[in-house]
Amino acid sequence: MSARVSRKTFIKQLAMLAGGMSLSRLRAAMAFAEEGAFNPRPLLTGRSTFSGVRASAPARWSHELISRTSAPARLSPSPVRADDDALWSEPFAYFMGDGPIMAFTDAEIAHLRRFFAEGGVLFVDDAVPETGEFTRDAKRELARVLPDAAPIPIGTEHVVFRSFYFIRRPYGRVEGPPKLEAIIRGGNAQVIFSSHDIAGALAQSATGLSSVPVVPGGEIQRERAVRLAVNIAMYVLCSNYKDDQVHAPFLMRRRAVDSP
Amino acid sequence: MVRSFTLSSDLGHPLAYAALVLALASLVLLVFELQRRRGAGILVALTGLVATALLTLAVLRPASVFSRGSVVGPRVVLLADRSRSIDLPGDQGSRRETLVHAVEQVKKAAGKARLRVLGFGEGAPLPWDPTAPSASADAAPAGHSDLGAALMSLASRAEERPASIVVLSDGRLDRPSESMPGQAVIEELRGLRVPVHVVSLASKSPPDASIRAVRAAGAAVAHQPLPLTIQIGCDGGLACEDLTVSARELIDGGPPALLASGVAHLEHGDATVELSITLDRAGPRIVEVAIQAPDGDAIPDNDRRLIAFDVARDRVRVLHVAGRPTYDVRALRMWLKSDASVDVVTFFILRTHTDDVKASEEDLALIPFPVDELFSEHLPSFDAVVLQDFNAAPYNLLRHLPALARYVEHGGGLIMVGGPDSFAGGHYAGTRLADVLPVALDQGPTEGAFDLASFVPAYTDVARAAPVLRPLRGFNGDALPEMVGANRVGDARPGSFVLWTHPKIKTSTGAPMPLLALGEKGDGRSIALAIDGTYRLSYSSLGSETAGRAHAALWDALLGWLMRDPRYEPAQIELLSQCMAGVPLSLRVRPLPGSEGVLNVEVARLERRDVVVRKQDRVLKGGELATVDVGKLEPGGYTARVWVGTGPSTRRDFACERGGDEWADSRPDEARLRAIANATGGEFLRASEAGQLPLPPATEVAAERRVEPVMPPWAWTLLAAAALGVHWIARRKTGLA
Numbered sequence: 001m002s003a004r005v006s007r008k009t010f011i012k013q014l015a016m017l018a019g020g021m022s023l024s025r026l027r028a029a030m031a032f033a034e035e036g037a038f039n040p041r042p043l044l045t046g047r048s049t050f051s052g053v054r055a056s057a058p059a060r061w062s063h064e065l066i067s068r069t070s071a072p073a074r075l076s077p078s079p080v081r082a083d084d085d086a087l088w089s090e091p092f093a094y095f096m097g098d099g100p101i102m103a104f105t106d107a108e109i110a111h112l113r114r115f116f117a118e119g120g121v122l123f124v125d126d127a128v129p130e131t132g133e134f135t136r137d138a139k140r141e142l143a144r145v146l147p148d149a150a151p152i153p154i155g156t157e158h159v160v161f162r163s164f165y166f167i168r169r170p171y172g173r174v175e176g177p178p179k180l181e182a183i184i185r186g187g188n189a190q191v192i193f194s195s196h197d198i199a200g201a202l203a204q205s206a207t208g209l210s211s212v213p214v215v216p217g218g219e220i221q222r223e224r225a226v227r228l229a230v231n232i233a234m235y236v237l238c239s240n241y242k243d244d245q246v247h248a249p250f251l252m253r254r255r256a257v258d259s260p
Numbered sequence: 261m262v263r264s265f266t267l268s269s270d271l272g273h274p275l276a277y278a279a280l281v282l283a284l285a286s287l288v289l290l291v292f293e294l295q296r297r298r299g300a301g302i303l304v305a306l307t308g309l310v311a312t313a314l315l316t317l318a319v320l321r322p323a324s325v326f327s328r329g330s331v332v333g334p335r336v337v338l339l340a341d342r343s344r345s346i347d348l349p350g351d352q353g354s355r356r357e358t359l360v361h362a363v364e365q366v367k368k369a370a371g372k373a374r375l376r377v378l379g380f381g382e383g384a385p386l387p388w389d390p391t392a393p394s395a396s397a398d399a400a401p402a403g404h405s406d407l408g409a410a411l412m413s414l415a416s417r418a419e420e421r422p423a424s425i426v427v428l429s430d431g432r433l434d435r436p437s438e439s440m441p442g443q444a445v446i447e448e449l450r451g452l453r454v455p456v457h458v459v460s461l462a463s464k465s466p467p468d469a470s471i472r473a474v475r476a477a478g479a480a481v482a483h484q485p486l487p488l489t490i491q492i493g494c495d496g497g498l499a500c501e502d503l504t505v506s507a508r509e510l511i512d513g514g515p516p517a518l519l520a521s522g523v524a525h526l527e528h529g530d531a532t533v534e535l536s537i538t539l540d541r542a543g544p545r546i547v548e549v550a551i552q553a554p555d556g557d558a559i560p561d562n563d564r565r566l567i568a569f570d571v572a573r574d575r576v577r578v579l580h581v582a583g584r585p586t587y588d589v590r591a592l593r594m595w596l597k598s599d600a601s602v603d604v605v606t607f608f609i610l611r612t613h614t615d616d617v618k619a620s621e622e623d624l625a626l627i628p629f630p631v632d633e634l635f636s637e638h639l640p641s642f643d644a645v646v647l648q649d650f651n652a653a654p655y656n657l658l659r660h661l662p663a664l665a666r667y668v669e670h671g672g673g674l675i676m677v678g679g680p681d682s683f684a685g686g687h688y689a690g691t692r693l694a695d696v697l698p699v700a701l702d703q704g705p706t707e708g709a710f711d712l713a714s715f716v717p718a719y720t721d722v723a724r725a726a727p728v729l730r731p732l733r734g735f736n737g738d739a740l741p742e743m744v745g746a747n748r749v750g751d752a753r754p755g756s757f758v759l760w761t762h763p764k765i766k767t768s769t770g771a772p773m774p775l776l777a778l779g780e781k782g783d784g785r786s787i788a789l790a791i792d793g794t795y796r797l798s799y800s801s802l803g804s805e806t807a808g809r810a811h812a813a814l815w816d817a818l819l820g821w822l823m824r825d826p827r828y829e830p831a832q833i834e835l836l837s838q839c840m841a842g843v844p845l846s847l848r849v850r851p852l853p854g855s856e857g858v859l860n861v862e863v864a865r866l867e868r869r870d871v872v873v874r875k876q877d878r879v880l881k882g883g884e885l886a887t888v889d890v891g892k893l894e895p896g897g898y899t900a901r902v903w904v905g906t907g908p909s910t911r912r913d914f915a916c917e918r919g920g921d922e923w924a925d926s927r928p929d930e931a932r933l934r935a936i937a938n939a940t941g942g943e944f945l946r947a948s949e950a951g952q953l954p955l956p957p958a959t960e961v962a963a964e965r966r967v968e969p970v971m972p973p974w975a976w977t978l979l980a981a982a983a984l985g986v987h988w989i990a991r992r993k994t995g996l997a
Binding site for chain 1: 597
């Protein structure tokens with residue numbers, strides 16, 4: 001468990017203490033709450049390591065999810081290697097990079113195939129979308145994992161754009177293309193590609209300040225990037241929940257009101 | 261010994277007739293000749309007559325027949341109505357008493373007729389003599405009066421065919437129907453051309469208002485309106501104008517639930533009412549249709565009908581409510597959504613009051629949690645409710661917990677899935693809902709509501725025999741993935757059964773703490789799953805070995821058990837016959853393979869939940885058949901529960917009526933009986949005239965027969981030749997040629 005305590009956690013602790021709850025129970029509650037929590041595990045392939053200025057992005061992602069929503073999240077996500085059996089222990093992995101990647105090994109392909117077969121979701125985030133080399137190579141290698149599917153653009157019609165926030169277009173560290181891309185299998189987006197550098201927008205220094213400037217929108221754009229990250233996490237946890245018939249009429253009305 | 265004569269058997273009838281014709285022609289010619297030749301003399305005539313006779317006898321050669329035999333009376337079959345309708349009032353006393361008297365009358369008047377008394381009701385007629393002292397023990401009253409089947413059976417038997425058939429009935433028959441009964445009987449006799457006499461057991465209708473028929477338009481499907489057409493009748497001089505009709509569902513352990521009501525406006529003693537009912541629970545359900553009969557009603561038992569509907573389900577409607585989205589919630593939702601037979605409505609709490617969304621409401625794709633609407637207005641429309649890690653306190657669910665408990669007691673399904681905000685941690689301890697859970701909740705929300713240690717759940721012995729975990733064990737055997745944290749719960753409630761336990765934590769009584777327990781409450785079922793890690797059946801090294809199918813196998817079985825899917829029931833229960841009040845009832849029980857132990861049977865009244873029969877049968881092994889005598893029951897709705905050893909129970913609901921369809925219409929039907937008699941050439945008689953029954957004559961049957969020629973053929977020939985010679989001499993003497 002992380003030593004960092006979010007504001008929401010702090011508020012919850014205060015509330016529990018006010019209710020007479022012991023500290024031991026509080027610790028127990030928090031630990032129990034991490035069972036099944038969202039865990040943005042960085043996916044490592046080849047000889048890659050998880051370091052650099054964006055290494056804080058997964059923890060920030062979890063922190064924002066906890067503070068903004070009811071969803072629990074692991075505050076210290078640990079990387080998972082693509083050829084490790086641990087890949088199958090959770091349904092989500094976060095694949096980011098800033099340049100060309102090596103071809104997947106047979107073991108990595110086999111592990112990823114089983115990961116997707118069990119319903120896993122992979123978020124592919126290009127840290128340098130200006131060159132697009134990472135996205136290009138990731139698509140090439142994932143095509144070897146899932147040869148029967150190809151990425152397609154997804155816009156506001158997809159549930160990921162309304163799984164928590166209404167989002168009109170994706171933003172990250174850069175403005176990027178107006179749509180995400182996804183490999184849809186069985187009606188679910190199992191691989192989501194972003195050419196917006198979400199990790200760059202999320203990255204924070206040890207002092208809590210943003211590590212990478214966001215262009216051209218500044219902090220407003222960073223907030224939009226955080227919202228997209230929250231929506232992706234909610235999509236992973238709830239799948240197409242917001243497409244249910246019981247929600248659809250309400251959300252359609254809301255969209256109609258919001259539209260100019 | 262009786263002597264008679266016959267002619268030689270080597271001549272056929274045509275030749276014999278030809279010989280006689282020739283003899284007569286000869287005599288005619290002789291008379292004609294003598295008339296023309298007057299004075300020819302009597303001698304010629306006599307010798308001619310004798311010669312012709314002897315010549316004819318020489319051709320025919322008569323023989324003596326010596327025979328010995330007896331007179332056999334006609335075989336007459338009496339078909340006595342043994343349906344329950346003969347217990348209705350007749351003209352004098354009950355129709356059964358009239359039947360006994362009529363059979364006695366027929367027996368007295370039978371003479372040499374050989375009477376065989378059979379009872380007709382269902383299928384082939386059975387030997388049944390209503391006048392015998394053991395008549396009631398020989399055959400229980402039949403639930404039908406199928407004369408057609410009895411006649412067909414008689415017509416197709418290889419035994420001696422009856423000379424006539426006598427039917428004794430009140431005419432209220434299932435077959436032949438009111439429409440052209442005579443023609444139907446002729447067809448059912450299949451060429452057996454015998455008269456069918458009928459003896460009517462009643463001619464007057466008793467004063468009675470009744471539900472004559474209840475017809476459903478199509479099969480009953482859960483949650484879908486089912487139109488009922490109810491025929492009401494009133495006869496026998498009873499004053500009926502408007503009668504209130506109601507349809508209620510009998511609920512296990514609770515008062516009947518009113519489904520629909522209406523008013524029947526009777527004209528000429530008949531009325532038809534259309535009621536639409538909706539049954540929300542699948543499986544065998546008992547619906548009571550009743551009228552409020554006026555004073556003077558002679559047969560109150562037919563004012564109320566108990567109709568058993570086997571309610572099908574097109575899709576299982578599940579309400580899935582989760583307190584926060586987790587991987588466990590995700591896995592369950594994805595399974596629910598992937599199953600085409602499940603119609604799931606999901607509500608996840610995505611934002612709490614303490615969350616800082618950093619956005620205006622317009623930027624949020626969230627809708628308010630409609631707790632009041634869901635748990636009051638829409639609750640009955642769901643087959644099952646899944647509460648997953650959901651805290652009842654912050655979302656105003658506490659006030660709906662009594663209704664949710666009643667929902668379970670009235671047949672709904674409930675699954676409570678663990679998590680920090682579940683069970684005692686979700687403020688459920690001490691509430692009405694806690695009473696319907698299969699485990700006790702000892703802890704309050706702030707005291708030891710959960711434990712954090714990692715562990716691997718342990719299977720119980722019951723689980724190894726329970727069909728509900730068989731699919732999961734088919735994948736993983738006894739292996740389960742490691743779980744993190746468990747809700748602290750108390751002992752399993754009586755009647756519940758525990759499938760998984762915590763390997764270390766004990767309850768206050770020292771028993772291993774239940775982690776997965778299944779139980780019944782009233783009409784419904786509930787499941788307590790005190791962990792939130794079943795997603796690890798898919799996402800773990802163990803789960804990867806089964807490609808995630810183990811998770812689906814577990815939840816498919818849990819939801820199936822909740823919905824009483826026969827695949828997951830520990831035994832099958834059948835009624836050996838339709839349950840009729842006052843008639844011994846037997847159940848046939850077949851435990852599923854794998855279970856072994858003492859067979860326990862419990863039969864309880866649905867309305868009052870009082871156990872009327874409790875039995876322990878022999879030790880049974882799975883797959884072995886057992887027949888359990890339940891005894892005689894009073895009219896009403898019942899539920900039979902069966903379990904083997906300490907294993908899970910299964911149940912079957914059924915209804916018992918006093919008269920059933922046979923008492924629905926108490927009017928005798930003499931017109932139908934008369935038509936049957938007329939069509940077959942029989943007689944229609946009232947019961948008082950049974951002694952005047954026209955019976956066919958007796959038949960003589962030979963036991964010994966000997967044929968001897970009167971004289972040998974050569975003697976006849978010699979005599980004929982001599983007579984012809986004398987005749988020739990006489991003719992010559994009188995000058996004839």
